[in-house]
Amino acid sequence: MNTPAIHPVVLCGGSGTRLWPLSRKTLPKQFAPLIGDKSLLQMTLERLCSLNSNITCIASEDHRFLVRETVEKAGATGRQILEPVARNTAAAMAAAALLADRNDLLLFAPADHHIPDTPLFAETVRRGVDAALAGHIVTFGVAPSFPSTAYGYIEAGAVSADGCSRAVVRFVEKPTADVAESLILHGGYSWNAGIFLLQAGTLISALQAHAPDILLACQRATTAVSRDGSFDRLEREAFQACRSDSIDYAVLEKQQDIAVVKFDGAWSDVGSWNAVGKLHPEDATGNRLSGKASALRSRNTFIHAPYRPVVALGTDDLIIVDTPDAVLVAKADCAEQVGEVVRMLALAGHAEATEHRRVVRPWGAYDKLDFGERFQVKRLTVIPGGKLSLQMHHHRAEHWIVVRGTAKATCDGQVTLVRENESIYLPSGAIHRLENPGKTVLEVIEVQTGSYLGEDDIVRFDDTYGRCAPIKTLPEAAVALPLDGGGNGGLAGETLQAATRIT
Numbered sequence: 001m002n003t004p005a006i007h008p009v010v011l012c013g014g015s016g017t018r019l020w021p022l023s024r025k026t027l028p029k030q031f032a033p034l035i036g037d038k039s040l041l042q043m044t045l046e047r048l049c050s051l052n053s054n055i056t057c058i059a060s061e062d063h064r065f066l067v068r069e070t071v072e073k074a075g076a077t078g079r080q081i082l083e084p085v086a087r088n089t090a091a092a093m094a095a096a097a098l099l100a101d102r103n104d105l106l107l108f109a110p111a112d113h114h115i116p117d118t119p120l121f122a123e124t125v126r127r128g129v130d131a132a133l134a135g136h137i138v139t140f141g142v143a144p145s146f147p148s149t150a151y152g153y154i155e156a157g158a159v160s161a162d163g164c165s166r167a168v169v170r171f172v173e174k175p176t177a178d179v180a181e182s183l184i185l186h187g188g189y190s191w192n193a194g195i196f197l198l199q200a201g202t203l204i205s206a207l208q209a210h211a212p213d214i215l216l217a218c219q220r221a222t223t224a225v226s227r228d229g230s231f232d233r234l235e236r237e238a239f240q241a242c243r244s245d246s247i248d249y250a251v252l253e254k255q256q257d258i259a260v261v262k263f264d265g266a267w268s269d270v271g272s273w274n275a276v277g278k279l280h281p282e283d284a285t286g287n288r289l290s291g292k293a294s295a296l297r298s299r300n301t302f303i304h305a306p307y308r309p310v311v312a313l314g315t316d317d318l319i320i321v322d323t324p325d326a327v328l329v330a331k332a333d334c335a336e337q338v339g340e341v342v343r344m345l346a347l348a349g350h351a352e353a354t355e356h357r358r359v360v361r362p363w364g365a366y367d368k369l370d371f372g373e374r375f376q377v378k379r380l381t382v383i384p385g386g387k388l389s390l391q392m393h394h395h396r397a398e399h400w401i402v403v404r405g406t407a408k409a410t411c412d413g414q415v416t417l418v419r420e421n422e423s424i425y426l427p428s429g430a431i432h433r434l435e436n437p438g439k440t441v442l443e444v445i446e447v448q449t450g451s452y453l454g455e456d457d458i459v460r461f462d463d464t465y466g467r468c469a470p471i472k473t474l475p476e477a478a479v480a481l482p483l484d485g486g487g488n489g490g491l492a493g494e495t496l497q498a499a500t501r502i503t
Helices: 040-048 061-073 088-098 118-127 129-133 177-186 200-210 212-223 236-240 247-252 273-277 332-347 493-499
Strands: 006-011 033-035 056-060 080-083 105-110 137-142 153-159 166-172 189-199 226-228 231-233 258-263 288-296 302-313 318-322 327-331 358-361 364-372 375-382 390-392 396-404 407-411 414-418 423-426 432-435 442-450 459-462
Touching (some): 006 040, 040 061, 040 105, 040 118, 056 061, 061 080, 061 231, 061 358, 080 088, 088 105, 088 247, 118 129, 118 258, 129 189, 137 153, 177 189, 189 200, 189 258, 200 212, 212 236, 273 302, 273 318, 273 332, 364 442, 375 432, 396 407, 407 423, 414 423
Parallel strands (some): 006 105, 080 231, 302 318
Antiparallel strands (some): 137 189, 153 166, 153 189, 358 364, 364 375, 375 442, 390 432, 390 459, 396 423, 407 432
């Protein structure tokens, strides 16, 4: 008999504050280059491609272009379901099940797990197929290597009729240290990997029985889903009204027909810097070094230094994480408390708590190189074929200097090709656009000057990536502005009519 197709679904939500300063709200850990130049999401997608390259991803609306770019890098295909707000795993999984056929065999996998043995992983998943087709929710248990208080546990019972799985007796949420140690000594427990294999109809029935309110909200959100290329946008109001709950609390702790399949390979949810450190080889004194890191007369020190030389001298049991705009130095036994640092920085008004200096955009990225009173310098990298929105700024002028490639610059309707070592000036109020018509990456130094340099000083008239939204009315003062393209926020020429419709 042919093995039925397995449809992977990747849960791309989560903020990963415990991996600050690398992981931040605008670039959570699943998207950050954590191991070499690959993100955890890319490695997850590559692993799942061994089962099926047609993969569904569920992600925040804010991260849609990060997901699409990573899907392309991994050589995968499939739809991306966009959540307007975060509502935890129960709602995310419900939406995916409702948008699938009831008989589809869905494999739900978090985006931020590290599982290096892909063949063993695929083999283990296939061992759960019979149980899933028999109507069970199949979860996967990892043999615990130490009494972790950061993971949930599964107690396994008798071997199921298929001979490949065991019945789940109970789930134990993250235990205290003494309870975790007793579970390890007991021998019948495994770590809960948070990966599930089941038919879409099985999940829908379980939600109907144990969380009908979540199912109803997601039914409304998926019935009114809007399609935009590979993106499926859930209806905002219906999804916002959904209760936020994990699949563990909403369903698993109440469901009877649950089976567990043991996974014998290495696994980590990469939930702390200590976990990241263990992914790197250690030297004779227990140091684990990544990137441009060095250690002298140091012991048990982990250094993450992808950008510049970072040296630890005479340190013990430290975590050092370097990024272009923030550095973390912590005792190893405080790794689980990094989230408190993020909250402290956010309360103090530090943008670095949630934002990186380098900001990814669908057309490429920009990096904030320097800033001061009335000026800011950025480095723009535009992918081949990428184009920024047609836009205007009220309070700042811009000067673009091309350092690599050829730019196509539009300023008040006039199009100019700007080559390497050439520049163009864009006065405030000018309607402008930057494009890369070439086949290599375009690099531009952008110098901004003016009385206000905030990212919210932007009016978009046209955008390739759907970031413009219709506005119902435009203030009379804006309509009456002179069409001179000069100061005072004037709208220039031919696109005034567009400005009355798009922001």
